[in-house]
Amino acid sequence: LAITACEEQEKKKLINFPETNLAMENMIPKPLKIMASNSAFGLDQNTVIHTSSNATGFNEVGQYLSEKIKWQTQLDIAVNNTTNTSSGRVIFIHQLNDSTNSKKEAYELTITQDSVILSAATAEGAFRGVQTLRQLIPESSNDTLSETKMWLISSGKITDNPNFEYRGAMLDVARHFFSVEDVKKYIDLLAYYKINALHLHLTDDQGWRIEIKSWPKLTEIGGSSEVGGGPGGFYTQEDYKDLVAYAAKQYITIIPEVDMPGHTNAASLAYPFLNGNGKKVEPYTGIDVGFSTFDTRKDTVYAFIDDVVREISEMTPGPYFHAGGDESHVTKKKDFNYFISRVDKIVKKYGKRMIGWDEIVHADIDTTAIAQFWSNEENAKIAVEKGMKVILSPGKKAYLDMQYDTLSKYGLHWAAYIPVDTAYVWTPERYINGINKEHILGVEAPLWSETISTMEELEYLAFPRMIGYSELSWSTEENRNWEDYKIRLGNQTPFLDRMNVKYYPSKLIDWK
Numbered sequence: 001l002a003i004t005a006c007e008e009q010e011k012k013k014l015i016n017f018p019e020t021n022l023a024m025e026n027m028i029p030k031p032l033k034i035m036a037s038n039s040a041f042g043l044d045q046n047t048v049i050h051t052s053s054n055a056t057g058f059n060e061v062g063q064y065l066s067e068k069i070k071w072q073t074q075l076d077i078a079v080n081n082t083t084n085t086s087s088g089r090v091i092f093i094h095q096l097n098d099s100t101n102s103k104k105e106a107y108e109l110t111i112t113q114d115s116v117i118l119s120a121a122t123a124e125g126a127f128r129g130v131q132t133l134r135q136l137i138p139e140s141s142n143d144t145l146s147e148t149k150m151w152l153i154s155s156g157k158i159t160d161n162p163n164f165e166y167r168g169a170m171l172d173v174a175r176h177f178f179s180v181e182d183v184k185k186y187i188d189l190l191a192y193y194k195i196n197a198l199h200l201h202l203t204d205d206q207g208w209r210i211e212i213k214s215w216p217k218l219t220e221i222g223g224s225s226e227v228g229g230g231p232g233g234f235y236t237q238e239d240y241k242d243l244v245a246y247a248a249k250q251y252i253t254i255i256p257e258v259d260m261p262g263h264t265n266a267a268s269l270a271y272p273f274l275n276g277n278g279k280k281v282e283p284y285t286g287i288d289v290g291f292s293t294f295d296t297r298k299d300t301v302y303a304f305i306d307d308v309v310r311e312i313s314e315m316t317p318g319p320y321f322h323a324g325g326d327e328s329h330v331t332k333k334k335d336f337n338y339f340i341s342r343v344d345k346i347v348k349k350y351g352k353r354m355i356g357w358d359e360i361v362h363a364d365i366d367t368t369a370i371a372q373f374w375s376n377e378e379n380a381k382i383a384v385e386k387g388m389k390v391i392l393s394p395g396k397k398a399y400l401d402m403q404y405d406t407l408s409k410y411g412l413h414w415a416a417y418i419p420v421d422t423a424y425v426w427t428p429e430r431y432i433n434g435i436n437k438e439h440i441l442g443v444e445a446p447l448w449s450e451t452i453s454t455m456e457e458l459e460y461l462a463f464p465r466m467i468g469y470s471e472l473s474w475s476t477e478e479n480r481n482w483e484d485y486k487i488r489l490g491n492q493t494p495f496l497d498r499m500n501v502k503y504y505p506s507k508l509i510d511w512k
Ligand code: TNX
Pocket: 289, 326, 327, 357, 374, 399, 401, 412, 448, 449, 450
């Protein structure tokens, strides 16, 4: 028996792996450093996964990797199976005991003929590294090197860490409602590209989509329609918690947005005392903006907001609460600033950091609040002068609801047409004069849903552009290059097809 095990070992070593080049693999986002060693690790039915035993989350990351390998290759890879005596090759997922390492998403991947070693200080870092490893598993197996099918993973060493700590996508579930199942699919896709924040635009003129127990009519009345007059819908608190937990497993933070004082017709329809525009509130199913406002001078309005922020914050483990603040065209400036400053205090009271669209910077708010730049550069500059951090979502570059071109089936074009190259070819670090890397929390790509109502339509606008925003926010400026990126993007088709993503097949890309 001992001899056979020995022979097995020998056989393993004798495999003549074809020459590979890790640096040429189709990883998106591009890792920080890649050193190729031109051989390969053969993933096969005898491979096993071992994780650091007592580090929290590492076992789950190992299980997740095993499931994803199974999904792609049909291989059953055991995780931490101590009774497994197979002489197979090993994928180690191991915790670096580096308490000084503040880079919680950093990881290292060392791939040799004998093993894959993924090391990270946190399970979150290991999870990001697992995405890189997934991207290195080829679509088809090599069936000629040994008796078993082998998926050859190029060897070498990857050292990686994100350029920006906030890498976000936003989904507007208010103009059209998207089901829990749809949002989960979007989360799965985002995780593969190392996105770590999903901002849900939960309320707008056309609909209120999150159950608030103390104000039930918000969803009973405010949730029952959408753009075009369809049935609308809403998340119960159980649904929302389910989404938060689902995202958390993939190290994605949910950022809830209640947009106010404008964009509040649906709330005022449910509770007319909230309304401050002096008109009778009617259901709204069009796509205009800027006509609604809360009454900013009534204490009862702030008592209402207190309940809403409290209930949502209690279900939201992430550090942020997005309070909207955009396009309040019928709110007087001084009322708007007064309102935002009061809301900021409520958000803080419930332990969250406020994010708002860039208009919020004129209010007296804490500098820990974050301004989300979408159109007004002056506002972004004021934010930075006040010492606030900025999230970049420039309408001309990062709006997923902008049409690709004049022939695009869905989308708007008020900011720009955004073809796949335009979406990628810009530099967040130098987009606004005077706003540098240190001022920028990260990049977020919003998907407003006036023109889309199904998952297929969502996918058409989000993919492939969302993949480019992942690289813009994770990879360093030196590592971003359109000519190189577009080849890697063209090679995403096996994954996108397997995920059944109806991406827009832009002619700029040579799709494989
Ligand atoms: C502007 S961007 C809006 C949204 C619209 C979007 C459509 C922003 C903060 N407000 O209300 O849905 O344009 O592109």
